[in-house]
Amino acid sequence: MHPMSLQQSSDKWGILPSMINRYCSAAPITGAKNGQPTADAKNKEKLSMKRILIVEDDDAIRTGLCQSLSSDTLETAGAENLMSARQRLDAETYDLLLLDSNLPDGNGIDFCRELTKRIPIPVIFLTVRDSEIDEVAAFRAGAWDYVKKPF
Numbered sequence: 001m002h003p004m005s006l007q008q009s010s011d012k013w014g015i016l017p018s019m020i021n022r023y024c025s026a027a028p029i030t031g032a033k034n035g036q037p038t039a040d041a042k043n044k045e046k047l048s049m050k051r052i053l054i055v056e057d058d059d060a061i062r063t064g065l066c067q068s069l070s071s072d073t074l075e076t077a078g079a080e081n082l083m084s085a086r087q088r089l090d091a092e093t094y095d096l097l098l099l100d101s102n103l104p105d106g107n108g109i110d111f112c113r114e115l116t117k118r119i120p121i122p123v124i125f126l127t128v129r130d131s132e133i134d135e136v137a138a139f140r141a142g143a144w145d146y147v148k149k150p151f
Contacts, residue, residue, distance in 0.1 A: 020052065020069060020096060020124070051075045053094040055085040055111075056126065057103050061149075065098065082106045094121060099143075101127040101134065109134070109141045116142030 050073060056062040057080050066076040077092070079085040082105050088094075097115070101108035112123050122144040127134070135146045 020074070020098075049073060049075055050095040051077065051093065052096045052098060053077050053079060053085065053088055054098045055079045055082070055103065055108070056098070056100045057081060058100075061126075080104075082108075082111050085111070089115065089119065097121050097123045098126055099123055101125055101129050101138065109137050112138065112143060113141035 052069060052074060054062055054065050054069075054076060056065070056078065059080070062078040062080065066078050070076050077088060077094075079088055081103050085097075085099075089097075097112075099108045099112060103111075108125065108127070112125075115121065116123065123142060124145045124147060125138045125143050126147050126149060127138075128149045129135075130148045138146050
């Protein structure tokens with residue numbers, strides 16, 4: 001199966017692919033530990049491959065985003081809960097995090113606050129929470145953007 005082009009992906013997922021390109025181009029490539037560059041990160045920078053971690057408990061959304069956003073310059077990985085996301089972030093380097101706020105093992109907003117204190121990574125929330133209070137809480141926790149589902 002061939003990955004969708006950016007145009008096909010834009011048609012399916014709306015504004016999200018263009019947001020991802022904007023944030024990935026602005027994101028520093030950092031290592032998984034303490035924001036320090038790793039040899040792996042330096043190699044990826046040379047190749048200009050950007051990596052996105054999609055933390056979403058809905059299998060259809062997570063799989064659809066991973067398939068739609070994968071391209072020659074974007075590599076995607078999925079995590080179905082916060083435990084899996086922590087494991088991936090401790091083991092690998094990512095340039096962008098797409099994060100649901102309602103996850104089976106915790107709150108995405110609290111996770112964002114914890115994560116952005118130790119890793120300088122852009123976070124875009126993808127969530128059904130549409131209250132202004134939730135949106136403000138996400139930005140205060142370190143979110144770069146907040147996208148309400150359905151998108």
